[in-house]
Amino acid sequence: MGNEEKLGALILALLLFSVAVSLVPTSLKYKYGTGSIPLPWMTGKGSYSGSIPSDTISLIVDMGQVDVTGDPSIQEPNIVMEGVSPVVEERTGRMVAGRLALHLPDGWDGELRVKMGMGAITLRDVPVRSLSVELGVGSVDGSLEVKENVSVRTDKGSVKLTIYVPEDVKVHVKVKALEGSIYYDGEKVEGGTIERTFGHGERVVNVEVDSYSVQLDLRRGKG
């Protein structure tokens, strides 16, 4: 076999290898979330504003900013979305990219779930029974008043929350992070993996956070 044939065999082998590998579907290599199809040409809108009267609200945003605020001046939850393909389906607000603001009335006793690919989630004095956050890349910060559960998970990001709990509960906290710290009644606990129960009471508030950097300030008196 001459040099030309050897080089030809190499080219053919590389070509067959490349074509074979390029046939491997992405779903075998990567996991994506699934969802409905809020594409610009389907919704035809860049903004949405309206009430979302439900005790379970889900927010699903691919990229952008989510602001959740406790607002004593309103009677029922209100949502404002500005960006690409904002859609509200029953109790779920969806958007591909942009800014989403959710206002919750004082004493709202519902469950809030937020799923976001990349961006920032800010909570300002948010009253909830339970909060669940799944974030790919970004930050979660602010303050909330919670009665039952808080679960926050980011793939790559930071979490800095002030969590108000009722007076008569104990708080069970699980933190998994590279750098984690918990403040409670003047006490500070630091570490990567922390699992502690603070306070005394019949009822339990569970707080579970998994992120790169976690800073929690647990306070009694609201919620």
Place this chain on the structure above:
Amino acid sequence: MRELEDVLYRLGKVLMAPREAFDTHIVERYTSALPLALYVGVSFALSALTVKGFVGLLGQIPLYNIGWLLELLANLAGVIGVAGGLVDLLIYSSLIHVTARLMGYEEGRWDDIIGLVAFSSAPLVFPTALAAVGYLFSHILLIVSVVLVVPFSLWSLYLIVVATSVNYEMSMGNAIVASVVGPLVAVIVAIALTSKLGAVGLVITVIGIALIYLERRR
């Protein structure tokens, strides 16, 4: 077995002695099946691997609403790449042919230059294979392979110049005019007219080239 050896010889010869390989392709009246198979394979693999790789990079961010769309596009990228590649091959080869004729070269067939331009994609097999390894194991390798496409495309362009020189029996200098300058001018004119007049500009460009070609052929 002899047919396979012949295929391997022709593939290797394109990189080792392109002038001889192209000359043999024309003189022996080979069909364009092998070059087209090579071209389709490279187009399919390169576009599919590049898009899938970059979608994979994005896949580290969970896109809940449009993840399915990215995945669909990624899995169709190979087919889209082949379709785009074949259109590109036909247009580019035709522009080379028209330019050569306008320059007064009466030798050389249109279907031969299509095969030779397709054959000239052979160097791109190397960055494509590297992209395949990168897709399987490392995103960094994938990015390196995409960067390497640029120098390997220049090698491919050199082969196209040689192919033009052989097919139309012209000097390398004239081959550069026919295969690089001429098509580039046509593309610039098409872009300029299309940006001003939309699709009408593209039609004017195509009709203009055809009229100039026919006028010179009279």
